[in-house]
Amino acid sequence: MNFDKKLETKVNEVERIIGKYLPEEKGYQKTVIQAMNYSILAGGKRLRPMLMQETYRMFRGGGEMVEPFMAAIEMVHTYSLVHDDLPCMDNDEYRRGRKTTHVVYGEGMAVLAGDGLLNFAFETAMKAFSFAEEKEEFARIAHALSVFAAKAGIYGMIGGQTADIEAEDMESGMTKEQLLFIHEHKTAALIQSAMMTGAILAGAAEEEIAKIEKSAYNIGIAFQIQDDILDVTGSLKTLGKQAGSDEKNKKTTYVTIKGMEQAVKDVESLSEEAVEILSSFKERNEFLEDLVKRLITREK
Amino acid sequence: MNFDKKLETKVNEVERIIGKYLPEEKGYQKTVIQAMNYSILAGGKRLRPMLMQETYRMFRGGGEMVEPFMAAIEMVHTYSLVHDDLPCMDNDEYRRGRKTTHVVYGEGMAVLAGDGLLNFAFETAMKAFSFAEEKEEFARIAHALSVFAAKAGIYGMIGGQTADIEAEDMESGMTKEQLLFIHEHKTAALIQSAMMTGAILAGAAEEEIAKIEKSAYNIGIAFQIQDDILDVTGSLKTLGKQAGSDEKNKKTTYVTIKGMEQAVKDVESLSEEAVEILSSFKERNEFLEDLVKRLITREK
Numbered sequence: 001m002n003f004d005k006k007l008e009t010k011v012n013e014v015e016r017i018i019g020k021y022l023p024e025e026k027g028y029q030k031t032v033i034q035a036m037n038y039s040i041l042a043g044g045k046r047l048r049p050m051l052m053q054e055t056y057r058m059f060r061g062g063g064e065m066v067e068p069f070m071a072a073i074e075m076v077h078t079y080s081l082v083h084d085d086l087p088c089m090d091n092d093e094y095r096r097g098r099k100t101t102h103v104v105y106g107e108g109m110a111v112l113a114g115d116g117l118l119n120f121a122f123e124t125a126m127k128a129f130s131f132a133e134e135k136e137e138f139a140r141i142a143h144a145l146s147v148f149a150a151k152a153g154i155y156g157m158i159g160g161q162t163a164d165i166e167a168e169d170m171e172s173g174m175t176k177e178q179l180l181f182i183h184e185h186k187t188a189a190l191i192q193s194a195m196m197t198g199a200i201l202a203g204a205a206e207e208e209i210a211k212i213e214k215s216a217y218n219i220g221i222a223f224q225i226q227d228d229i230l231d232v233t234g235s236l237k238t239l240g241k242q243a244g245s246d247e248k249n250k251k252t253t254y255v256t257i258k259g260m261e262q263a264v265k266d267v268e269s270l271s272e273e274a275v276e277i278l279s280s281f282k283e284r285n286e287f288l289e290d291l292v293k294r295l296i297t298r299e300k
Numbered sequence: 301m302n303f304d305k306k307l308e309t310k311v312n313e314v315e316r317i318i319g320k321y322l323p324e325e326k327g328y329q330k331t332v333i334q335a336m337n338y339s340i341l342a343g344g345k346r347l348r349p350m351l352m353q354e355t356y357r358m359f360r361g362g363g364e365m366v367e368p369f370m371a372a373i374e375m376v377h378t379y380s381l382v383h384d385d386l387p388c389m390d391n392d393e394y395r396r397g398r399k400t401t402h403v404v405y406g407e408g409m410a411v412l413a414g415d416g417l418l419n420f421a422f423e424t425a426m427k428a429f430s431f432a433e434e435k436e437e438f439a440r441i442a443h444a445l446s447v448f449a450a451k452a453g454i455y456g457m458i459g460g461q462t463a464d465i466e467a468e469d470m471e472s473g474m475t476k477e478q479l480l481f482i483h484e485h486k487t488a489a490l491i492q493s494a495m496m497t498g499a500i501l502a503g504a505a506e507e508e509i510a511k512i513e514k515s516a517y518n519i520g521i522a523f524q525i526q527d528d529i530l531d532v533t534g535s536l537k538t539l540g541k542q543a544g545s546d547e548k549n550k551k552t553t554y555v556t557i558k559g560m561e562q563a564v565k566d567v568e569s570l571s572e573e574a575v576e577i578l579s580s581f582k583e584r585n586e587f588l589e590d591l592v593k594r595l596i597t598r599e600k
Contacts (some may be wrong), residue, residue, distance in 0.1 A: 026482045029459035031466060036454075083415060088388075088407035105503035107388035108465050111411065112458055115383060115418060122422050127447060129442040135435035138442065142429040149426060153419035154336075158412055159329035165408050166331060181328045 003290050010287070014046040014053065014070065022123050024153035026169050035105040035113035036120070039078050048073045050291065052198040055212060058278075058285035060204030063133040069144065069197050072125035077190060079117035080161070082110055089165070102197055122149070128201070144200040151193035160185025167229050167252070174252040180221070183254070188220025195219075211277050218274035221265045222296045228253040229263055230299070271296040306321050310587070314346040314353065314370065321371035322423050335405040335413035336420070340378050342398050348373045348490055350591065352498040355512060358578075358585035361502025365431040369444065369497050372425035376452050377490060379417035380461070382410055389465070422449070428501070444500040451493035460485025467552070474552040480521070483554075488520025511577050518574035522567045522596045528553040529563055530599070569597040 001009075024042065025033045049070035056066040085092040085100040086107060093103050100111035125148055132138045148154055162221050165181045167174045174182075195216040199209050230257055255263045274296075301308075322340065325333045349370035356366040385392040385400040386407060393403050402410035425448055432438045450456055464482045467474045476481075495516040499509050532555055555563045574596075575589050 023454060027459070028463040028466075028478060029454050029485075032458060032462040055535070057333055079415075085412055086411060088411060108386075110390060111383055111386060112462055115417070116454045116458045116462075117377075118415065118418055119449060119458060123446070123449040123453055125504065126442065126446045129439075129446070132439075132442075135438060138435060138438035139429075139432075142432075142438065142442070146423070146426045146429070149419060149423040153423055153517070154332055154416045155327050158332065158416045158419060159327070162332040162409070162412055162416075163328040165412070166328075178328060185329075185441060242488075 006287060007258065007291070008082075009296075010053075012044050012052055014049045017067050018046070018049065018071045018074050021068060021127075023120065030117050031105065031109060032112050035101055035109050038104065039082050039101045039113060039117065040074065042078075043096050044077075045075075046074065047295070048077055048196060049193040050286070052194040053192065054285055054288040054291065055195040055198030056202045058281065058283060058288055059199050059202035059204045059208070061198070063131060065128050065137075066143070066201050067196060068124050068127040069148065069201065072121040072148070073190065073194050073197070075117045075121035075124065076157075076193075079121070080157060082114040084115065086110060086163070099239040101258040103241060118152075121152075132200075140200060140203060147196050148193055151189040156185055156189035156193070160187070160189065176257050177255060178253060182196075183221050183224040184217065187224045188217050191220040191223070192216040208281065211280070212277060215274045215277040218277075219271040219288050219292055219295065222270040222274065223269075225254045225263055225267050226296055226298065228255045229260065229267065231255075232260065232297070267296060303594065305593075306587060307591070310350055310353075311346050312571060314349045315501075317367050318346070318349065318371045318374050321368060321427075323420065328575040330413050331405065331409060331589070332416050335401055335409050338404065338417050339382050339401045339413060339417065340374065342396050344346045344374075344377075344396065346374065347595070348377055348494040350495040351516075351588070352587055353489060354588040354591065355495040355498030356502045358583060358588055359499050359502035359504045359508070360583060363431060365428050365437075365441070365497060366445040368424050368427040369501065371447065372421040372448065373490065373494050373497070375424065376422035376493075379421070380457060382414040382417065384461070386410060396525065418452075421452075424460070440500060440503060444497040445497050447500060451481055451496075456485055456489035456493070460487070460489065473550075474557075476557050479552060479554060479557060483521050483524040487524045488517050491520040491567075492516040508581065511580070515574045515577040518570040518577075519541050519595065522570040522574065525554045525563055525567050525570075526596055526598065528555045529560070529567065531575055532560065533556075536597070567596060 018040065022037055022043045023033045024035065027033075052070050053066060053071060081095065082101045084090050086102055087096060092100055094100065100110075101113055105113065120146075125145060128141045128144070129138065132141055152158070154162070160182050163178060166185055167178060167182065192213050196209055199212045203291065204212070231253065254266075258266065271293065275292055278285070278289050301425065318340065322337055323333045325337065327333075351375060352370050353366060381395065382401045384390050386402055387397060392400055394400060400410075401413055422445075425445060428441045429438065432441055452458070454462070462481050463478060465487055467478060467482065491532070492513050495512045496509055499512045504512070515546050531553065554566075558566065571593065575592055578585070578592065
């Protein structure tokens with residue numbers, strides 16, 4: 001089976017798992033639940049839950065303990081998009097070809113839907129405790145939860161959002177340190193969360209978890225630099241958004257700071273190191289390695 | 301020592317504990333942290349952490365395990381106010397005599413500060429695991445966390461907010477069921493969360509936790525009916541907001557549905573039952589009982 005076929009099967013599997021954990025649209029709070037599900041079901045690559053599941057599998061995790069966390073990380077990712085699209089943030093009316101949540105449900109309901117998704121992400125992840133019997137399993141889930149929470153919060157994704165919003169208001173442009181902070185926190189943090197919680201739940205050792213954190217960091221940064229590169233080189237057709245939009249906005253990007261040639265080289269070396277780390281473990285997961293390669297060399 | 305003096309001492313104790321868990325204002329994400337701390341330090345009665353701590357004490361809970369949860373519930377309460385005050389929600393410019401978060405930090409940052417507080421609430425509550433040694437303690441904290449999350453989310457506070465927003469848009473007014481749903485979820489749920497997590501962390505038995513849930517339900521509903529009553533009877537001076545504002549907005553309240561006389565009676569009987577439940581436990585906490593009486597018979 002070729003990679004694309006495998007990927008399609010995996011996406012379906014991940015979506016089935018996410019679907020199991022979505023709230024039912026009923027009761028006096030029905031509207032907020034509809035808005036939440038509308039946002040989640042808008043599609044997307046389901047990259048984070050997939051990376052989590054494949055990392056879990058690489059470390060020989062078994063059973064369903066990882067499933068609530070898979071649904072939870074997609075909820076966190078989705079809430080961040082719903083709030084990001086709000087008029088007081090990026091003010092986007094369309095995402096993936098569909099109207100954004102606040103356009104369909106109103107701004108107030110979109111704020112609540114984002115809050116609802118973030119809160120429900122934690123409620124969902126905590127369902128993993130129902131699979132715990134031994135003390136060691138409780139401790140493992142507690143550890144995974146705390147990494148999951150930290151990478152989503154002010155020392156993770158929200159921290160990156162904050163720096164990003166502030167950078168937009170700066171007239172002098174960003175420094176390289178600031179840009180890396182944003183890429184690391186806004187993008188890499190949730191990739192780290194996905195892969196680290198997968199590893200932790202599967203019972204990986206401390207040094208293995210540290211290696212996964214490093215590999216996921218590389219993947220996240222490379223992914224984001226590739227985004228900056230595609231903004232310059234991509235065409236309107238393959239990218240689905242107007243290429244060159246960063247340049248028009250006079251946005252500081254990795255490409256404007258380092259130049260195109262260096263940016264391409266850095267994506268390659270970050271990516272190579274990420275895959276090297278993954279292939280260094282006793283048991284390997286070829287699909288995971290292929291997925292990482294594909295992610296970073298993607299052309300759209 | 302009279303009750304007011306005791307209360308003052310307790311508020312100080314609670315504020316010291318909350319202060320220990322606030323994030324430091326530094327790094328590229330400094331602004332969002334400042335906005336979070338600005339919101340939390342705006343004051344307030346610190347009612348929820350106090351109810352939690354006193355319930356914990358009533359069930360003979362010892363040590364610091366409850367403290368992260370105390371800070372966490374105040375963060376949840378505060379984030380809900382920050383998002384509630386947004387222009388797309390209630391559009392309030394002042395709260396407790398200070399400018400609201402979005403007025404000071406801008407709307408985008410206020411959305412992020414609310415998100416940051418909700419996420420940090422979970423990060424903080426999870427710190428309780430650092431006090432766990434035995435499996436039973438892990439299980440107890442996991443149980444407390446899941447109640448804490450459920451009462452804040454779409455089946456708790458956010459559910460109440462949703463119904464409240466929708467009711468405002470309805471021309472025909474609310475039914476009694478709808479109004480009770482809002483009071484139960486928007487107000488009582490966090491009171492239940494406070495008292496139930498206090499009981500759970502202290503090791504209370506299932507039937508004791510169920511009693512606490514019922515007592516806290518009564519307290520929350522009575523508190524909210526008293527609010528509706530004060531809106532009619534209170535003066536501008538003692539209430540700090542224009543009395544009678546509900547009537548002017550043609551808002552459906554408990555008083556408009558049941559009449560003033562019945563509303564006063566219901567507050568009394570709900571309150572009596574709440575205190576009766578609290579006084580039925582083997583060990584009693586007189587301060588907690590006094591606090592509940594005071595809350596419900598307050599005149600401002």
